[in-house]
Amino acid sequence: DIQMTQSPSSLSASVGDRVTIACRASQGIRDDLGWYQQKPGKAPKRLIFAASSLQSGVPSRFSGRGSGTEFTLTISSLQPEDFATYYCLQHNSFPWTFGQGTKVEFK
Amino acid sequence: QVQLVESGGGVVQPGRSLRLSCAASGFTFSTYAMHWIRQAPGKGLEWVAIISNDGINKYSADSVKGRFAISRDNSKNTLYLQMNSLSAEDTAVYYCARSACSAGSCYSPDFWGQGTLVTVSS
Numbered sequence: 001d002i003q004m005t006q007s008p009s010s011l012s013a014s015v016g017d018r019v020t021i022a023c024r025a026s027q028g029i030r031d032d033l034g035w036y037q038q039k040p041g042k043a044p045k046r047l048i049f050a051a052s053s054l055q056s057g058v059p060s061r062f063s064g065r066g067s068g069t070e071f072t073l074t075i076s077s078l079q080p081e082d083f084a085t086y087y088c089l090q091h092n093s094f095p096w097t098f099g100q101g102t103k104v105e106f107k
Numbered sequence: 108q109v110q111l112v113e114s115g116g117g118v119v120q121p122g123r124s125l126r127l128s129c130a131a132s133g134f135t136f137s138t139y140a141m142h143w144i145r146q147a148p149g150k151g152l153e154w155v156a157i158i159s160n161d162g163i164n165k166y167s168a169d170s171v172k173g174r175f176a177i178s179r180d181n182s183k184n185t186l187y188l189q190m191n192s193l194s195a196e197d198t199a200v201y202y203c204a205r206s207a208c209s210a211g212s213c214y215s216p217d218f219w220g221q222g223t224l225v226t227v228s229s
Contacts, residue, residue, distance in 0.1 A: 001169075032212075032215075033215070034214070034215025034216075036152075038152075042221075043202055043219040043220060043221050043222060044152065044202075044219055045219075046215060046216065046217050046218075049214055049215050049217070050214070055217070087151065087152055089152075089154070089215050089216075091206075091213060091214065091215050094157075094166040095154060095166065095167070095168045095169065096154040096157070097154065098151060098152040098153065098154065099151075100151050101151045101152070
């Protein structure tokens, strides 16, 4: 199985900060990676697909980069509605696997 | 608009069975692969199973293999998860989600239902 190691597990930031979350795959997954945002009590929402493609309707302050084993999600200027938990998901091979999540909290 | 509505959750005793349903609307159900993904209380997301658009190909996580079965009825626009031999470790919110696929590969799920809670407890 492919392991997805996400870091950090949590971070504290302020409105306007630039935030970067990393995801490392235990083996190469090309660009078969999505990023999700989840708020308490809600279903996850896809932000990025194919590692770097912005989901329709998602603000352009979100961006994804990477290929192979190293991936990042960046929020260029954190907004109040961005405080949430973020997950990566690899869909290169079965079983599909999620990172353990990164909780973005208010500093 | 796209809608995925899960149902069938509830409290069940260890060792018993439960069947979840996911009713789809607002898109052509038969052209999408479908997933079940779960989240234990206070924990992260765990992919459970996928079924191809035509229902022929299925894959599941090792943690549920042999106990859970994913299926679909394209004439009813409905996805199912038959869960047998349930244990406390299966307690979670269960989400259904859809994936577009092309040339034998599927994208990450782009739309999720709101989930149904399954609690396994005596």
